[in-house]
Protein backbone atom coordinates (compact mmCIF):
# COMPACT_ATOMS: atom_id res chain seq x y z
CA UNK A 1 0.00 0.00 0.00
CA UNK A 2 1.46 3.32 -1.06
CA UNK A 3 0.97 6.26 1.22
CA UNK A 4 -1.05 8.88 -0.53
CA UNK A 5 1.28 11.85 -0.50
CA UNK A 6 2.22 13.53 -3.71
CA UNK A 7 5.79 14.70 -3.97
CA UNK A 8 6.15 18.25 -2.75
CA UNK A 9 2.46 18.69 -2.03
CA UNK A 10 1.52 20.58 1.13
CA UNK A 11 -0.37 18.70 3.78
CA UNK A 12 -3.86 19.55 4.91
CA UNK A 13 -5.38 17.97 8.00
CA UNK A 14 -2.06 16.56 9.09
CA UNK A 15 -3.41 15.10 12.33
CA UNK A 16 -6.08 13.13 10.50
CA UNK A 17 -3.60 11.93 7.96
CA UNK A 18 -1.15 10.89 10.66
CA UNK A 19 -3.76 8.87 12.52
CA UNK A 20 -5.07 7.35 9.35
CA UNK A 21 -1.60 6.30 8.18
CA UNK A 22 -0.72 4.69 11.50
CA UNK A 23 -3.99 2.78 11.43
CA UNK A 24 -3.48 1.72 7.86
CA UNK A 25 -0.07 0.27 8.65
CA UNK A 26 -1.31 -1.44 11.78
CA UNK A 27 0.68 0.73 14.18
CA UNK A 28 -0.83 1.67 17.53
CA UNK A 29 -1.01 5.44 17.64
CA UNK A 30 0.83 6.91 20.60
CA UNK A 31 1.55 10.59 21.08
CA UNK A 32 5.23 10.10 20.29
CA UNK A 33 4.58 8.06 17.17
CA UNK A 34 2.22 10.74 15.94
CA UNK A 35 4.86 13.39 16.54
CA UNK A 36 7.49 11.45 14.60
CA UNK A 37 5.20 10.79 11.67
CA UNK A 38 3.92 14.35 11.64
CA UNK A 39 7.49 15.58 11.48
CA UNK A 40 8.34 13.22 8.63
CA UNK A 41 5.33 14.42 6.71
CA UNK A 42 6.47 18.02 7.09
CA UNK A 43 10.11 17.50 6.10
CA UNK A 44 10.81 16.00 2.70
CA UNK A 45 14.57 16.56 2.90
CA UNK A 46 15.12 12.93 3.99
CA UNK A 47 16.23 13.83 7.51
CA UNK A 48 18.52 11.66 9.63
CA UNK A 49 17.24 10.19 12.90
CA UNK A 50 19.27 12.81 14.72
CA UNK A 51 17.69 15.71 12.85
CA UNK A 52 14.23 14.26 13.47
CA UNK A 53 15.00 13.88 17.16
CA UNK A 54 16.38 17.41 17.52
CA UNK A 55 13.39 18.99 15.82
CA UNK A 56 10.80 17.14 17.87
CA UNK A 57 12.82 17.57 21.05
CA UNK A 58 12.93 21.34 20.62
CA UNK A 59 9.14 21.43 20.77
CA UNK A 60 8.51 18.69 23.30
CA UNK A 61 11.60 18.04 25.42
CA UNK A 62 10.15 14.92 27.06
CA UNK A 63 10.75 12.75 24.01
CA UNK A 64 13.89 10.62 24.24
CA UNK A 65 16.35 9.76 21.52
CA UNK A 66 15.64 6.06 22.01
CA UNK A 67 11.92 6.62 21.45
CA UNK A 68 12.58 8.42 18.18
CA UNK A 69 14.99 5.72 16.97
CA UNK A 70 12.66 2.89 17.98
CA UNK A 71 9.72 4.61 16.35
CA UNK A 72 11.62 5.07 13.09
CA UNK A 73 12.64 1.42 13.09
CA UNK A 74 9.07 0.37 13.66
CA UNK A 75 7.81 2.57 10.82
CA UNK A 76 10.39 1.10 8.45
CA UNK A 77 9.55 -2.46 9.53
CA UNK A 78 5.87 -1.84 8.92
CA UNK A 79 6.53 -0.27 5.51
CA UNK A 80 5.15 3.13 6.45
CA UNK A 81 8.40 4.92 5.57
CA UNK A 82 11.51 3.99 3.66
CA UNK A 83 15.20 4.60 4.19
CA UNK A 84 18.10 5.42 1.98
CA UNK A 85 21.81 5.67 2.65
CA UNK A 86 24.04 8.55 1.73
CA UNK A 87 27.80 8.48 1.28
CA UNK A 88 28.25 9.11 4.97
CA UNK A 89 26.39 5.85 5.56
CA UNK A 90 23.76 7.44 7.69
CA UNK A 91 20.20 6.32 7.22
CA UNK A 92 17.91 9.00 5.90
CA UNK A 93 14.20 8.59 6.48
CA UNK A 94 11.69 9.06 3.74
CA UNK A 95 7.93 9.38 4.00
CA UNK A 96 7.61 8.43 0.34
CA UNK A 97 7.60 4.66 -0.16
CA UNK A 98 6.59 4.52 -3.80
CA UNK A 99 9.30 4.17 -6.45
CA UNK A 100 11.25 7.35 -6.91
CA UNK A 101 14.79 8.46 -7.50
CA UNK A 102 17.02 10.51 -5.24
CA UNK A 103 19.26 13.40 -6.05
CA UNK A 104 21.88 14.01 -3.37
CA UNK A 105 23.37 17.49 -3.28
CA UNK A 106 27.08 17.32 -2.50
CA UNK A 107 27.03 20.83 -1.09
CA UNK A 108 24.02 21.11 1.21
CA UNK A 109 23.46 17.39 1.69
CA UNK A 110 19.80 17.69 0.92
CA UNK A 111 18.16 14.71 -0.76
CA UNK A 112 15.58 15.51 -3.41
CA UNK A 113 12.92 13.16 -4.71
CA UNK A 114 12.31 12.86 -8.38
CA UNK A 115 10.17 10.70 -10.59
CA UNK A 116 11.50 8.96 -13.64
CA UNK A 117 10.40 6.91 -16.58
CA UNK A 118 11.80 3.78 -18.16
CA UNK A 119 12.15 1.88 -14.94
CA UNK A 120 13.90 -1.48 -15.23
CA UNK A 121 15.13 -0.72 -18.72
CA UNK A 122 18.64 -0.78 -17.34
CA UNK A 123 20.62 -3.92 -18.04
CA UNK A 124 22.80 -5.21 -15.25
CA UNK A 125 25.91 -7.22 -16.04
CA UNK A 126 27.60 -9.81 -13.81
CA UNK A 127 24.51 -10.43 -11.70
CA UNK A 128 23.37 -13.77 -13.08
CA UNK A 129 21.77 -15.75 -10.31
CA UNK A 130 21.23 -12.74 -8.07
CA UNK A 131 17.75 -11.75 -6.91
CA UNK A 132 17.32 -8.02 -7.23
CA UNK A 133 14.75 -6.91 -4.69
CA UNK A 134 14.76 -3.22 -5.27
CA UNK A 135 16.35 -0.79 -7.57
CA UNK A 136 17.44 2.59 -6.32
CA UNK A 137 18.40 5.44 -8.54
CA UNK A 138 20.70 7.88 -6.79
CA UNK A 139 22.10 10.85 -8.63
CA UNK A 140 24.70 13.14 -7.15
CA UNK A 141 25.66 16.69 -7.92
CA UNK A 142 24.90 20.27 -6.99
CA UNK A 143 21.29 21.29 -6.52
CA UNK A 144 19.66 24.34 -8.05
CA UNK A 145 19.59 26.27 -4.76
CA UNK A 146 23.29 25.76 -4.14
CA UNK A 147 24.15 26.76 -7.68
CA UNK A 148 22.40 30.12 -7.36
CA UNK A 149 24.28 30.87 -4.12
CA UNK A 150 27.63 30.85 -5.90
Ligand SMILES: [Zn+2]
Pocket residue numbers: 105106107108109110142143144145146
Ligand atom coordinates in the same frame (compact mmCIF):
# COMPACT_ATOMS: atom_id res chain seq x y z
ZN1 LIG B 1 22.29 21.88 -2.40
Ligand SMILES: [Zn+2]
Pocket residue numbers: 046094096100101102112113
Ligand atom coordinates in the same frame (compact mmCIF):
# COMPACT_ATOMS: atom_id res chain seq x y z
ZN1 LIG C 1 12.84 9.94 -1.29
